Amino acid sequence: DAGITQSPRHKVTETGTPVTLRCHQTENHRYMYWYRQDPGHGLRLIHYSYGVKDTDKGEVSDGYSVSRSKTEDFLLTLESATSSQTSVYFCAISESGGGRARGEQFFGPGTRLTVL
Amino acid sequence: GEDVEQSLFLSVREGDSSVINCTYTDSSSTYLYWYKQEPGAGLQLLTYIFSNMDMKQDQRLTVLLNKKDKHLSLRIADTQTGDSAIYFCAETTGGGNKLTFGTGTQLKVEL
Numbered sequence: 001d002a003g004i005t006q007s008p009r010h011k012v013t014e015t016g017t018p019v020t021l022r023c024h025q026t027e028n029h030r031y032m033y034w035y036r037q038d039p040g041h042g043l044r045l046i047h048y049s050y051g052v053k054d055t056d057k058g059e060v061s062d063g064y065s066v067s068r069s070k071t072e073d074f075l076l077t078l079e080s081a082t083s084s085q086t087s088v089y090f091c092a093i094s095e096s097g098g099g100r101a102r103g104e105q106f107f108g109p110g111t112r113l114t115v116l
Numbered sequence: 117g118e119d120v121e122q123s124l125f126l127s128v129r130e131g132d133s134s135v136i137n138c139t140y141t142d143s144s145s146t147y148l149y150w151y152k153q154e155p156g157a158g159l160q161l162l163t164y165i166f167s168n169m170d171m172k173q174d175q176r177l178t179v180l181l182n183k184k185d186k187h188l189s190l191r192i193a194d195t196q197t198g199d200s201a202i203y204f205c206a207e208t209t210g211g212g213n214k215l216t217f218g219t220g221t222q223l224k225v226e227l
Contacts, residue, residue, distance in 0.1 A: 004158075010140070031213065040124070042219040050213060053135060056216070090158055104149075105215060107158030 003027050006091050012114045013113060019054050019078040021111050023091030023094040025071075032074040033105065034058075036087040043090065049074055072111040081115045120207060120218035125223045134192040136221045138205035141193065145207040148181060149215065152188045155203040162203070163190070192223075200225045 003026030003085055013019050023032060033048040035058075045058030055066050063085060065077045092105040099114040121139045128134045140148065146167055151159040165172045165179045172179045178191040180216040181188075188205050202222050 033214075035217075040219060042120075042122075043217040045216075047215060048214060064194075092158075104161050104164070105159075107160070109158050 004091060004106060006089075006108040006111050009109065010112045013081055013114065014045075014116050016080050017031055019081050019113065021076045021089055021091075021113070023074045023076070024043060025074075025093045027095075027106070028071060028095060029095045029102075029106075030071075030091040032068065032078045033092040034064070034074065035080070035090045035092065036060065036085075037090060037091055037110075038087050046076065066092055081113075083115050086113060086115045120205060122203075122205060122218040122221045124219065125222050125224070127226060128195050129218040130195060130225055130227050132188050132195055134195045134223055134225075136190045136192075136203050136205075136223065138188040138218050140188060140205065140216075140218075142207050142209050142216070143183070145185065146189050147169055147208050148187075149202045149227060150177075150179065150188075151204040151206060151217075153204065153220070155201075159204060184218075186188075190204065195223075195225050197225045197227070199223060200213070 005024045034046040035043040037043050044060045045063050046074045048053045049068040067075045089111045091108040094105045149164040150162045152162045153159045163174050163177050165181050168180050176193045180189045202219045202220045205218045209216045
């Protein structure tokens with residue numbers, strides 16, 4: 001299994017509080033991704049990173065920010081959590097990002113976030 | 117926006133074949149993927165197909181690609197209870213740096 005951990009694995013918080021989720025990899029892969037998984041929507045990309053300090057938005061980035069100060073860590077922050085952000089969050093890593101190469105993504109175990 | 121569509125549920129009997137279908141949108145996708153998600157876990161790559169191929173076989177798995185109709189299918193032969201999971205198709209987008217996932221198909225295998 002690819003060395004990807006997510007913390008915390010479960011979190012319950014209240015509306016309006018800030019929340020930070022952490023993804024840590026030991027594979028030295030260049031690309032890192034944050035997704036959310038919701039019934040009927042599959043996985044939707046929130047933000048991704050293509051290198052240290054290099055990030056870009058996905059299709060559902062509103063209300064989320066990210067930071068990547070080291071190759072191995074990618075942080076997802078909800079500045080002011082809302083009930084609509086209750087979801088399961090997955091981090092993924094990829095060596096190549098796709099294109100000419102296979103672009104396979106390896107996924108972490110997920111974080112279940114509940115916003116009351 | 118990009119939309120990758122799948123039916124939400126499929127139920128089969130153990131030993132039968134399962135066919136999971138997917139319709140994708142980006143005709144420039146280089147690779148198309150099938151990922152499997154078991155309960156409480158992240159996704160794992162099951163198989164993939166390069167866009168210039170029509171078919172790929174990997175043990176019990178057969179992937180068919182119809183580029184004209186932008187249709188991808190995954191056939192699982194001799195389906196077992198351990199195959200019960202959610203199956204996601206995905207296409208490369210954004211110049212290949214990103215994947216767009218389908219909504220997922222929940223496969224239930226009954227005895």
